Amino acid sequence: MSINPVSKAEMNQSIEVRNITFAYEGEKGSVLAVDNVSFAVTDSEFLCILGPSGCGKTTILNMLAGFLRPTKGEILISGKPVVGGGQDRGVVFQDFAQLFPWRTARRNVEFGLEMHGVSEAERRETASRFLRLVKLDKFADSFPHQLSGGMQQRVAIARALAYNPAVLLMDEPFAALDAMTRDEMQKQLIEVWQETKKTVVYVTHNVAEAVYLADQILVLAAHPGTVKAQLRLDLPRPRDVLSAEFVAAQRELLGHLQH
Ligand SMILES: Nc1ncnc2c1ncn2[C@@H]1O[C@H](COP(=O)(O)OP(=O)(O)O)[C@@H](O)[C@H]1O
Ligand SMILES: [Mg+2]
Incomplete structure (x- = not known):
């Protein structure tokens, strides 16, 4: 089995997210976008946050970046609470216009x-x-x-x-690219990650992308965004998207998303 639950006591934490909640305040009242989400990422680990549109992925990434402040809960990066943007985090967005x-x-x-x-x-x-x-x-x-x-x-x-930066935060950076370019970008990103040893938090709604990239996957459910599953993926790299294990991991992950 290549997908396993994440154990509670893991060492060398680069990122610690403790019970964060975020509510957007609008004219029609408040919208609970993220509800009591916790996770930890160890040094040099690649975490994918996976979930459907509207499950709060971007909201979580913006809290990690320090652009939004959690309504409740706290975020530590290298042991220090996040209070606004900082040089310890690099951010890459989906939009080419960045x-x-x-x-x-x-x-x-x-x-x-x-x-x-x-x-x-x-x-x-x-x-x-x-x-x-x-x-x-x-x-x-x-x-x-x-x-x-x-x-x-x-x-x-x-x-x-x-x-x-100690941490690289990426919000669906390749979602607007054609499929062939996206595959090549994912391959290159893994090479860059292996060379720089950064801790990466990568947001995606794409199951195959998460299985290709991640050491750890946080599966979210929508409305409000809550954690459905937190999984560790132990497939050897470089990963072969046509291998039986890769396809099996995708199927298992899809099961977690749908149930
Ligand atoms: N500026 C905003 N004002 C009000 N609600 C918002 C705002 N941005 C996002 N939301 C709501 O918060 C929820 C999570 O949004 P978002 O974090 O963008 O999800 P995702 O990135 O997973 O698609 C959605 O229900 C969305 O409609
Ligand atoms: Mg988003």
Whole structure:
């Protein structure tokens, strides 16, 4: 069996989420989007948050990023409570428009470093290194509109990694790409993750994507968003999407989503 429950006492926690709840306050009253969600991610682990549209995935990611503050509960990153955004977290969104259109790929990657007064020489060197890591060194001087969607998302990943965050937060980063490009992006992301050893929280509604990427999977139910299952996936990497174990893991995960 390659899918197992997550045990309670796991060590070296990079992220600890304790009983978070989030309610959006609107004109028609409050909408409970996330209800009493808890999980932990160990150092260098790849966690996928999987669930249908509207189950609170983006809301959870925005709380981890510090863009939203939980209505109840708390989030610790490397043992410290999250109170707003911070350099310990890099964020990549679904939308290609997250890049600055007036900046080249290199200057997009340099942005966070520039904000923190890193010297030009060091910025350039760091940007080159991360553009090489996402296989875009030849496109350093291209503007976002000159790049494909997949390339733009790779620039966004390089930008998020450039200031060396402990945690990489990704919200359906490849959902708007065609299937072939998406498969290639997933493969490259795993290579980047293995090389940088970041802790990753990756939001998706796609079962196959979660089985391809994750060490741990948090399965959510919608309205309000609650944890349905918390699973550990022990399939060897690189994962073969055509293998019997891969297909079996997908089937089992689908069962957890539907029940
Ligand atoms: N700004 C908002 N105001 C009110 N309700 C919202 C807002 N954003 C999201 N919601 C509601 O919160 C729930 C969770 O949304 P979201 O976190 O975006 O889910 P997901 O990313 O899983 O699709 C949904 O029911 C959604 O309608
Ligand atoms: Mg979302």
